[in-house]
Amino acid sequence: MKKEDFKHSVPVQMRFSDVDGFGHVNNGVYNDYYDIGRMYYMRDVLGWLPGDSQRDNQLVVVNTKTDFIGQILLGQSIEVLTRVVSLGNKSLKMIQWVIEQDAEEPLSVCESVMAGFQRSTGTSFVLPDEWRKAIEIYEG
Template identity: 75%
Template sequence: MRFSDVDGFGHINNGVYNDYYDLGRMYYMRDVLGWLPGDPARDDQLVVVHTETDFFRQIFLGQSIYVLTSVVDLGNRSLKMHQWLIEEGTDQPLSVCKSVMSCFRRSTGTSFPLPDEWRKAINNFETPR
């Protein structure tokens, strides 16, 4: 959270929530798939093609929040993510984001089928043990 995230009403601007969700997606890909999005050495990427965000409560500067991220559906060429902004010490969402990410090959500018190794890594991470 940065000072510049705060708007004239003293709370975190609603547009900034999407920055927090982007960070959650980035760390999910790093932790689950083993790479960071936007790496110029990677031709195969995941890109956001759709988002929808619901806002439930205001967030204020200095508030301890977490971004929880989960893949809820794997398609042929895309996946669906659900994310929650949660205040530390609670399980009540401050905001919820649903997004779709598509497989995208930078060199050709086209989509491609979700690779089996990505599918397996996501399923292993998301499956309760």
């Protein structure tokens, strides 16, 4: 996969509390960055934010795998690139990169699976056609 394969990106503002005494971003914070990317992807592509208490049907993270490739240091300008790479019946798979702005190679890569979850019943559901169409149109 190449940087050009991603259509969605969001800059991330690093916080002082994200780094350890050596100025490295803590590996647990990478997941926060990926959450930011997922949140804005859903807003920009599906038209709603996850966690909205008014929405009964949500997408929730059910699996993640993160590879740490390079260091992220205090003061670097970073962004999260997000792409949906496959749609299942009740779930979708995303690939995300944390990348230094204007760079071509990722500092970290995350693969995640999100599933449809209905808050009122506590059960999964088949992804609606309108979500599928929006993702397919966006991703091409």
